[in-house]
Amino acid sequence: MGQPRLKLVPEPETSSPSDDSIKALAAESHEQAFNQLVLKYRQRIYRHALYITKDSQEAFDVAQDVFVRAYHEGRLFSEDFQMKAWLYRVCTNRCYNIVRDRQRRGSILNRLGKQETALKVHHNAIDAVLDREQSDEMARHLARLSPEHRTILVLRYYDDLSYQEIADTLQVKLGTVMSRLSRAKVRLHQLVVDGGLR
Amino acid sequence: MNCWRVQNLVAPFLEGLLPSAECTSVEEHLEGCPECQELVSGVAALPDLSPPSIGGVDEAALMDSLQQCIEQSIAESRADDFLPMGASPLEVDAEPTNRIAARGGARSGPLQISVGLAAAYLAVALLLAGGVVINHLRVRSLEASIASRDALIDALQDRLVTQEQPTFADYALVPGPSPVFLPAAAPGALSPFGNGTNDVSSRGGLAAPYRQVSLDGMPVIH
Numbered sequence: 001m002g003q004p005r006l007k008l009v010p011e012p013e014t015s016s017p018s019d020d021s022i023k024a025l026a027a028e029s030h031e032q033a034f035n036q037l038v039l040k041y042r043q044r045i046y047r048h049a050l051y052i053t054k055d056s057q058e059a060f061d062v063a064q065d066v067f068v069r070a071y072h073e074g075r076l077f078s079e080d081f082q083m084k085a086w087l088y089r090v091c092t093n094r095c096y097n098i099v100r101d102r103q104r105r106g107s108i109l110n111r112l113g114k115q116e117t118a119l120k121v122h123h124n125a126i127d128a129v130l131d132r133e134q135s136d137e138m139a140r141h142l143a144r145l146s147p148e149h150r151t152i153l154v155l156r157y158y159d160d161l162s163y164q165e166i167a168d169t170l171q172v173k174l175g176t177v178m179s180r181l182s183r184a185k186v187r188l189h190q191l192v193v194d195g196g197l198r
Numbered sequence: 199m200n201c202w203r204v205q206n207l208v209a210p211f212l213e214g215l216l217p218s219a220e221c222t223s224v225e226e227h228l229e230g231c232p233e234c235q236e237l238v239s240g241v242a243a244l245p246d247l248s249p250p251s252i253g254g255v256d257e258a259a260l261m262d263s264l265q266q267c268i269e270q271s272i273a274e275s276r277a278d279d280f281l282p283m284g285a286s287p288l289e290v291d292a293e294p295t296n297r298i299a300a301r302g303g304a305r306s307g308p309l310q311i312s313v314g315l316a317a318a319y320l321a322v323a324l325l326l327a328g329g330v331v332i333n334h335l336r337v338r339s340l341e342a343s344i345a346s347r348d349a350l351i352d353a354l355q356d357r358l359v360t361q362e363q364p365t366f367a368d369y370a371l372v373p374g375p376s377p378v379f380l381p382a383a384a385p386g387a388l389s390p391f392g393n394g395t396n397d398v399s400s401r402g403g404l405a406a407p408y409r410q411v412s413l414d415g416m417p418v419i420h
Contacts, residue, residue, distance in 0.1 A: 039265075042268075046261070060263075064271060067268045068275065126260075142247070157247035163215065178215075181210070182208040185241045185244065186208060
Protein backbone atom coordinates (compact mmCIF):
# COMPACT_ATOMS: atom_id res chain seq x y z
CA MET A 1 0.00 0.00 0.00
CA GLY A 2 0.99 3.62 -0.43
CA GLN A 3 0.62 4.53 3.23
CA PRO A 4 3.70 4.37 5.41
CA ARG A 5 3.80 1.49 7.89
CA LEU A 6 4.13 2.63 11.48
CA LYS A 7 5.95 -0.04 13.47
CA LEU A 8 4.57 -0.67 16.92
CA VAL A 9 7.98 -0.59 18.56
CA PRO A 10 8.36 1.20 21.86
CA GLU A 11 10.07 4.56 21.72
CA PRO A 12 13.75 4.48 22.68
CA GLU A 13 14.45 5.23 26.32
CA THR A 14 16.74 8.13 25.41
CA SER A 15 13.83 10.23 24.10
CA SER A 16 12.11 10.25 27.49
CA PRO A 17 13.26 11.03 31.02
CA SER A 18 14.66 8.20 33.09
CA ASP A 19 12.61 6.67 35.88
CA ASP A 20 15.06 8.10 38.41
CA SER A 21 14.61 11.63 37.11
CA ILE A 22 10.83 11.21 37.27
CA LYS A 23 11.18 10.11 40.91
CA ALA A 24 13.38 13.13 41.61
CA LEU A 25 10.74 15.38 40.05
CA ALA A 26 8.10 13.81 42.28
CA ALA A 27 9.82 15.32 45.33
CA GLU A 28 8.96 18.77 43.92
CA SER A 29 5.66 18.09 42.22
CA HIS A 30 3.79 14.83 42.29
CA GLU A 31 1.51 15.92 39.46
CA GLN A 32 4.30 16.89 37.10
CA ALA A 33 6.11 13.63 37.82
CA PHE A 34 2.96 11.66 37.16
CA ASN A 35 2.42 13.59 33.95
CA GLN A 36 5.93 12.61 32.82
CA LEU A 37 5.27 9.01 33.74
CA VAL A 38 2.09 8.92 31.65
CA LEU A 39 3.82 10.55 28.68
CA LYS A 40 6.69 8.07 28.88
CA TYR A 41 4.73 4.86 29.31
CA ARG A 42 1.25 5.45 27.85
CA GLN A 43 2.13 4.08 24.41
CA ARG A 44 4.12 1.12 25.73
CA ILE A 45 1.40 0.08 28.17
CA TYR A 46 -1.31 0.50 25.53
CA ARG A 47 0.67 -1.62 23.08
CA HIS A 48 1.47 -4.28 25.67
CA ALA A 49 -2.27 -4.53 26.38
CA LEU A 50 -2.92 -4.61 22.63
CA TYR A 51 -0.50 -7.53 22.11
CA ILE A 52 -2.30 -9.60 24.73
CA THR A 53 -5.96 -8.62 24.28
CA LYS A 54 -5.70 -8.09 20.50
CA ASP A 55 -8.45 -5.51 20.84
CA SER A 56 -7.76 -1.80 20.62
CA GLN A 57 -10.69 -0.62 22.72
CA GLU A 58 -9.92 -3.08 25.50
CA ALA A 59 -6.24 -2.19 25.39
CA PHE A 60 -7.18 1.48 25.66
CA ASP A 61 -9.40 0.80 28.69
CA VAL A 62 -6.71 -1.33 30.34
CA ALA A 63 -4.07 1.36 29.82
CA GLN A 64 -6.37 3.97 31.33
CA ASP A 65 -7.08 1.76 34.33
CA VAL A 66 -3.38 1.00 34.85
CA PHE A 67 -2.48 4.69 35.05
CA VAL A 68 -5.40 5.56 37.33
CA ARG A 69 -4.26 2.77 39.64
CA ALA A 70 -0.71 4.08 39.39
CA TYR A 71 -1.91 7.52 40.47
CA HIS A 72 -3.37 6.04 43.63
CA GLU A 73 -0.36 3.80 44.30
CA GLY A 74 1.33 5.32 47.34
CA ARG A 75 4.75 3.77 46.64
CA LEU A 76 4.86 4.85 42.98
CA PHE A 77 7.73 7.31 43.34
CA SER A 78 9.47 5.61 46.25
CA GLU A 79 13.19 5.16 45.79
CA ASP A 80 13.19 1.35 45.65
CA PHE A 81 9.90 0.97 43.76
CA GLN A 82 10.15 -0.66 40.30
CA MET A 83 7.55 1.49 38.59
CA LYS A 84 8.15 0.17 35.08
CA ALA A 85 7.85 -3.45 36.23
CA TRP A 86 4.77 -2.50 38.28
CA LEU A 87 3.06 -0.90 35.28
CA TYR A 88 3.72 -3.95 33.07
CA ARG A 89 2.66 -6.34 35.81
CA VAL A 90 -0.65 -4.59 36.50
CA CYS A 91 -1.27 -4.30 32.77
CA THR A 92 -0.51 -7.99 32.16
CA ASN A 93 -2.78 -9.13 34.97
CA ARG A 94 -5.65 -6.92 33.83
CA CYS A 95 -5.26 -8.16 30.26
CA TYR A 96 -5.37 -11.82 31.25
CA ASN A 97 -8.45 -11.19 33.37
CA ILE A 98 -10.10 -9.71 30.29
CA VAL A 99 -8.98 -12.57 28.08
CA ARG A 100 -10.25 -15.11 30.61
CA ASP A 101 -13.61 -13.32 30.93
CA ARG A 102 -13.87 -13.13 27.18
CA GLN A 103 -13.28 -16.86 26.85
CA ARG A 104 -15.99 -17.48 29.43
CA ARG A 105 -18.61 -15.19 27.90
CA GLY A 106 -17.70 -15.53 24.25
CA SER A 107 -15.99 -12.94 22.13
CA ILE A 108 -19.03 -12.20 19.97
CA LEU A 109 -21.17 -11.14 22.91
CA ASN A 110 -18.28 -9.11 24.25
CA ARG A 111 -17.87 -7.23 20.99
CA LEU A 112 -21.59 -6.55 20.73
CA GLY A 113 -21.58 -5.08 24.22
CA LYS A 114 -19.01 -2.45 23.40
CA GLN A 115 -19.96 1.20 23.42
CA GLU A 116 -19.66 3.42 20.41
CA THR A 117 -16.95 5.99 21.07
CA ALA A 118 -15.47 8.88 19.20
CA LEU A 119 -12.28 6.84 18.83
CA LYS A 120 -14.04 3.94 17.18
CA VAL A 121 -12.46 4.73 13.82
CA HIS A 122 -8.99 4.42 15.30
CA HIS A 123 -9.82 1.29 17.24
CA ASN A 124 -11.37 -0.34 14.20
CA ALA A 125 -8.33 0.48 12.10
CA ILE A 126 -5.97 -1.05 14.63
CA ASP A 127 -8.19 -4.11 15.07
CA ALA A 128 -8.19 -4.60 11.30
CA VAL A 129 -4.40 -4.50 11.28
CA LEU A 130 -4.25 -6.99 14.14
CA ASP A 131 -6.66 -9.29 12.33
CA ARG A 132 -4.39 -9.24 9.30
CA GLU A 133 -1.41 -9.94 11.54
CA GLN A 134 -3.22 -12.91 13.01
CA SER A 135 -3.09 -14.56 9.63
CA ASP A 136 0.68 -14.46 9.97
CA GLU A 137 2.03 -17.94 10.76
CA MET A 138 4.15 -16.92 13.76
CA ALA A 139 1.29 -14.92 15.26
CA ARG A 140 -0.95 -17.96 14.99
CA HIS A 141 1.63 -20.18 16.67
CA LEU A 142 2.14 -17.57 19.38
CA ALA A 143 -1.59 -17.53 20.05
CA ARG A 144 -1.50 -21.31 20.64
CA LEU A 145 1.06 -21.04 23.43
CA SER A 146 0.09 -21.07 27.09
CA PRO A 147 -0.49 -17.61 28.65
CA GLU A 148 2.70 -18.05 30.67
CA HIS A 149 4.84 -18.68 27.59
CA ARG A 150 3.07 -16.06 25.48
CA THR A 151 3.52 -13.42 28.18
CA ILE A 152 7.23 -13.92 28.51
CA LEU A 153 7.76 -13.85 24.73
CA VAL A 154 5.67 -10.66 24.43
CA LEU A 155 7.58 -8.99 27.26
CA ARG A 156 10.93 -9.95 25.74
CA TYR A 157 10.44 -9.56 21.97
CA TYR A 158 7.49 -7.17 21.64
CA ASP A 159 8.01 -4.90 24.66
CA ASP A 160 11.79 -5.25 24.51
CA LEU A 161 12.23 -5.66 28.26
CA SER A 162 15.51 -6.91 29.69
CA TYR A 163 15.71 -10.20 31.56
CA GLN A 164 15.93 -8.33 34.85
CA GLU A 165 12.91 -6.16 33.98
CA ILE A 166 10.95 -9.29 33.08
CA ALA A 167 11.97 -10.83 36.40
CA ASP A 168 10.74 -7.70 38.22
CA THR A 169 7.52 -7.64 36.22
CA LEU A 170 6.66 -11.29 36.77
CA GLN A 171 8.15 -11.27 40.29
CA VAL A 172 10.30 -14.32 39.58
CA LYS A 173 14.04 -15.00 39.74
CA LEU A 174 16.37 -14.24 36.86
CA GLY A 175 17.04 -17.97 36.39
CA THR A 176 13.29 -18.57 36.07
CA VAL A 177 13.11 -15.94 33.32
CA MET A 178 15.91 -17.71 31.42
CA SER A 179 14.38 -21.16 31.73
CA ARG A 180 10.80 -20.02 31.03
CA LEU A 181 11.86 -18.04 27.99
CA SER A 182 13.90 -21.01 26.73
CA ARG A 183 11.01 -23.45 27.18
CA ALA A 184 8.64 -20.99 25.45
CA LYS A 185 10.97 -20.83 22.43
CA VAL A 186 11.41 -24.61 22.36
CA ARG A 187 7.60 -25.00 22.47
CA LEU A 188 7.20 -22.44 19.68
CA HIS A 189 9.78 -24.35 17.64
CA GLN A 190 7.81 -27.58 18.17
CA LEU A 191 4.61 -25.87 17.00
CA VAL A 192 6.37 -24.57 13.90
CA VAL A 193 7.80 -28.04 13.12
CA ASP A 194 4.40 -29.72 13.69
CA GLY A 195 2.69 -27.05 11.56
CA GLY A 196 5.20 -27.59 8.76
CA LEU A 197 4.63 -31.34 8.80
CA ARG A 198 0.85 -31.00 8.29
CA MET B 199 25.40 -30.22 31.91
CA ASN B 200 22.56 -32.45 30.69
CA CYS B 201 19.97 -32.12 27.90
CA TRP B 202 17.28 -30.78 30.23
CA ARG B 203 19.61 -28.04 31.43
CA VAL B 204 20.52 -27.06 27.87
CA GLN B 205 16.83 -26.82 26.93
CA ASN B 206 16.34 -24.42 29.86
CA LEU B 207 19.20 -22.19 28.77
CA VAL B 208 18.72 -22.14 25.01
CA ALA B 209 17.24 -18.61 24.89
CA PRO B 210 19.97 -16.77 26.84
CA PHE B 211 22.59 -18.96 25.12
CA LEU B 212 21.45 -17.87 21.66
CA GLU B 213 21.14 -14.23 22.76
CA GLY B 214 24.66 -14.26 24.20
CA LEU B 215 23.40 -13.46 27.69
CA LEU B 216 24.77 -16.51 29.50
CA PRO B 217 27.73 -16.13 31.85
CA SER B 218 30.89 -17.40 30.14
CA ALA B 219 31.28 -20.48 32.37
CA GLU B 220 27.75 -21.70 31.62
CA CYS B 221 28.14 -20.83 27.96
CA THR B 222 31.23 -23.06 27.77
CA SER B 223 29.36 -25.90 29.49
CA VAL B 224 26.52 -25.66 26.96
CA GLU B 225 28.97 -25.68 24.06
CA GLU B 226 30.74 -28.75 25.46
CA HIS B 227 27.41 -30.56 25.82
CA LEU B 228 26.36 -29.66 22.28
CA GLU B 229 29.55 -31.13 20.83
CA GLY B 230 28.57 -34.58 22.08
CA CYS B 231 24.74 -34.41 21.79
CA PRO B 232 23.21 -34.39 18.26
CA GLU B 233 19.62 -34.08 19.67
CA CYS B 234 20.45 -30.87 21.50
CA GLN B 235 22.35 -29.60 18.49
CA GLU B 236 19.23 -30.08 16.36
CA LEU B 237 17.04 -28.39 18.96
CA VAL B 238 19.30 -25.36 19.38
CA SER B 239 19.72 -24.89 15.64
CA GLY B 240 15.92 -25.20 15.21
CA VAL B 241 15.22 -22.55 17.86
CA ALA B 242 17.90 -20.31 16.34
CA ALA B 243 16.20 -20.62 12.93
CA LEU B 244 12.83 -19.37 14.24
CA PRO B 245 11.72 -16.16 12.52
CA ASP B 246 12.19 -13.00 14.54
CA LEU B 247 9.31 -12.30 16.87
CA SER B 248 8.41 -8.74 16.05
CA PRO B 249 5.42 -6.78 17.30
CA PRO B 250 2.40 -6.18 15.05
CA SER B 251 2.66 -3.14 12.82
CA ILE B 252 0.05 -0.47 12.16
CA GLY B 253 -0.46 1.15 8.78
CA GLY B 254 -2.11 4.53 8.41
CA VAL B 255 -3.48 4.70 11.95
CA ASP B 256 -3.25 7.99 13.78
CA GLU B 257 -1.87 6.55 17.01
CA ALA B 258 -0.93 10.02 18.33
CA ALA B 259 -4.60 11.02 18.46
CA LEU B 260 -5.33 7.82 20.31
CA MET B 261 -2.59 8.53 22.86
CA ASP B 262 -3.80 12.12 23.38
CA SER B 263 -7.26 10.78 23.96
CA LEU B 264 -5.85 8.22 26.39
CA GLN B 265 -4.16 11.00 28.37
CA GLN B 266 -7.44 12.95 28.56
CA CYS B 267 -9.33 9.87 29.73
CA ILE B 268 -6.72 9.23 32.44
CA GLU B 269 -6.98 12.85 33.62
CA GLN B 270 -10.78 12.63 33.68
CA SER B 271 -10.80 9.36 35.61
CA ILE B 272 -8.36 10.71 38.17
CA ALA B 273 -10.37 13.93 38.54
CA GLU B 274 -13.51 11.85 39.18
CA SER B 275 -11.77 9.64 41.71
CA ARG B 276 -10.39 12.69 43.49
CA ALA B 277 -13.82 14.32 43.55
CA ASP B 278 -15.03 11.19 45.33
CA ASP B 279 -12.35 11.82 47.95
CA PHE B 280 -13.67 15.37 48.64
CA LEU B 281 -10.66 16.92 46.96
CA PRO B 282 -10.97 20.13 44.92
CA MET B 283 -12.70 19.67 41.59
CA GLY B 284 -12.50 21.52 38.33
CA ALA B 285 -8.80 21.65 37.69
CA SER B 286 -6.94 19.05 35.67
CA PRO B 287 -5.48 16.45 38.03
CA LEU B 288 -2.21 16.45 36.15
CA GLU B 289 -1.76 20.19 36.75
CA VAL B 290 -2.93 20.64 40.34
CA ASP B 291 -0.15 20.04 42.81
CA ALA B 292 -1.97 17.88 45.29
CA GLU B 293 -0.32 16.14 48.19
CA PRO B 294 1.74 13.25 46.86
CA THR B 295 0.28 9.82 47.44
CA ASN B 296 3.62 8.55 48.70
CA ARG B 297 3.53 11.12 51.50
CA ILE B 298 -0.02 10.07 52.32
CA ALA B 299 1.10 6.44 52.41
CA ALA B 300 4.04 7.34 54.66
CA ARG B 301 1.57 9.00 57.01
CA GLY B 302 -0.19 5.65 57.12
CA GLY B 303 -3.52 7.11 56.13
CA ALA B 304 -5.93 6.57 53.29
CA ARG B 305 -7.02 9.44 51.06
CA SER B 306 -9.83 10.54 53.42
CA GLY B 307 -10.75 14.18 53.99
CA PRO B 308 -11.36 15.69 57.46
CA LEU B 309 -15.07 16.00 56.68
CA GLN B 310 -15.28 12.26 56.02
CA ILE B 311 -13.60 11.50 59.34
CA SER B 312 -15.95 13.85 61.27
CA VAL B 313 -19.07 12.36 59.68
CA GLY B 314 -17.81 8.86 60.43
CA LEU B 315 -17.12 9.66 64.08
CA ALA B 316 -20.51 11.35 64.53
CA ALA B 317 -22.25 8.31 63.05
CA ALA B 318 -20.33 6.00 65.38
CA TYR B 319 -21.25 8.10 68.48
CA LEU B 320 -24.90 8.16 67.45
CA ALA B 321 -24.97 4.39 66.97
CA VAL B 322 -23.42 3.79 70.42
CA ALA B 323 -25.85 6.26 72.10
CA LEU B 324 -28.84 4.56 70.46
CA LEU B 325 -27.65 1.15 71.59
CA LEU B 326 -27.17 2.34 75.20
CA ALA B 327 -30.56 4.10 75.32
CA GLY B 328 -32.26 1.03 73.87
CA GLY B 329 -30.61 -1.18 76.49
CA VAL B 330 -31.79 1.05 79.38
CA VAL B 331 -35.39 1.14 78.13
CA ILE B 332 -35.50 -2.64 77.60
CA ASN B 333 -34.06 -3.26 81.10
CA HIS B 334 -36.62 -0.94 82.70
CA LEU B 335 -39.49 -2.70 80.93
CA ARG B 336 -38.19 -6.10 82.01
CA VAL B 337 -37.99 -4.99 85.69
CA ARG B 338 -41.54 -3.63 85.58
CA SER B 339 -42.80 -6.82 84.01
CA LEU B 340 -41.08 -8.98 86.67
CA GLU B 341 -42.48 -6.81 89.45
CA ALA B 342 -46.01 -7.19 88.07
CA SER B 343 -45.55 -10.91 87.76
CA ILE B 344 -44.31 -11.27 91.35
CA ALA B 345 -47.22 -9.17 92.70
CA SER B 346 -49.83 -11.28 90.91
CA ARG B 347 -48.14 -14.47 92.11
CA ASP B 348 -48.15 -13.27 95.74
CA ALA B 349 -51.82 -12.37 95.48
CA LEU B 350 -52.63 -15.82 94.10
CA ILE B 351 -50.72 -17.59 96.88
CA ASP B 352 -52.50 -15.49 99.52
CA ALA B 353 -55.87 -16.33 98.06
CA LEU B 354 -55.08 -20.03 97.93
CA GLN B 355 -53.85 -20.08 101.50
CA ASP B 356 -56.99 -18.30 102.66
CA ARG B 357 -59.15 -20.91 101.05
CA LEU B 358 -57.09 -23.79 102.40
CA VAL B 359 -57.37 -22.40 105.89
CA THR B 360 -61.11 -21.89 105.73
CA GLN B 361 -62.09 -25.05 103.88
CA GLU B 362 -61.84 -28.72 104.69
CA GLN B 363 -59.30 -30.86 102.86
CA PRO B 364 -61.01 -32.89 100.12
CA THR B 365 -60.81 -36.67 100.26
CA PHE B 366 -60.38 -39.26 97.50
CA ALA B 367 -64.01 -40.31 97.77
CA ASP B 368 -65.10 -36.72 97.28
CA TYR B 369 -63.27 -36.64 94.07
CA ALA B 370 -65.83 -38.59 92.09
CA LEU B 371 -68.24 -35.75 92.66
CA VAL B 372 -65.84 -33.09 91.45
CA PRO B 373 -66.32 -32.11 87.80
CA GLY B 374 -63.31 -31.12 85.75
CA PRO B 375 -59.94 -32.66 85.01
CA SER B 376 -58.97 -36.00 86.56
CA PRO B 377 -56.75 -35.64 89.61
CA VAL B 378 -53.25 -37.01 89.95
CA PHE B 379 -51.64 -38.04 93.23
CA LEU B 380 -48.27 -36.92 94.39
CA PRO B 381 -46.43 -38.18 97.48
CA ALA B 382 -47.23 -35.96 100.41
CA ALA B 383 -44.58 -34.05 102.27
CA ALA B 384 -43.12 -35.58 105.43
CA PRO B 385 -45.35 -35.23 108.53
CA GLY B 386 -44.77 -31.96 110.23
CA ALA B 387 -43.18 -30.30 107.24
CA LEU B 388 -44.49 -26.87 106.33
CA SER B 389 -46.41 -26.84 103.13
CA PRO B 390 -48.78 -24.37 101.49
CA PHE B 391 -51.05 -27.37 100.93
CA GLY B 392 -51.58 -28.12 104.61
CA ASN B 393 -50.17 -31.17 106.46
CA GLY B 394 -50.16 -33.31 103.29
CA THR B 395 -52.02 -36.29 104.68
CA ASN B 396 -55.44 -37.68 103.89
CA ASP B 397 -57.35 -40.68 104.92
CA VAL B 398 -57.43 -42.65 101.63
CA SER B 399 -55.05 -45.35 102.96
CA SER B 400 -57.51 -46.14 105.72
CA ARG B 401 -60.14 -46.75 103.06
CA GLY B 402 -57.89 -49.31 101.32
CA GLY B 403 -57.46 -47.26 98.20
CA LEU B 404 -53.75 -46.17 98.37
CA ALA B 405 -50.88 -47.45 100.51
CA ALA B 406 -49.17 -44.13 101.18
CA PRO B 407 -50.58 -40.76 102.17
CA TYR B 408 -51.25 -38.63 99.10
CA ARG B 409 -52.45 -35.15 98.48
CA GLN B 410 -54.76 -34.32 95.67
CA VAL B 411 -53.70 -32.03 92.88
CA SER B 412 -55.24 -31.28 89.53
CA LEU B 413 -53.39 -31.88 86.27
CA ASP B 414 -51.94 -28.37 86.29
CA GLY B 415 -50.16 -29.13 89.56
CA MET B 416 -52.35 -26.96 91.76
CA PRO B 417 -54.20 -28.47 94.72
CA VAL B 418 -57.81 -29.24 94.10
CA ILE B 419 -59.98 -26.75 95.94
CA HIS B 420 -63.70 -27.16 96.55
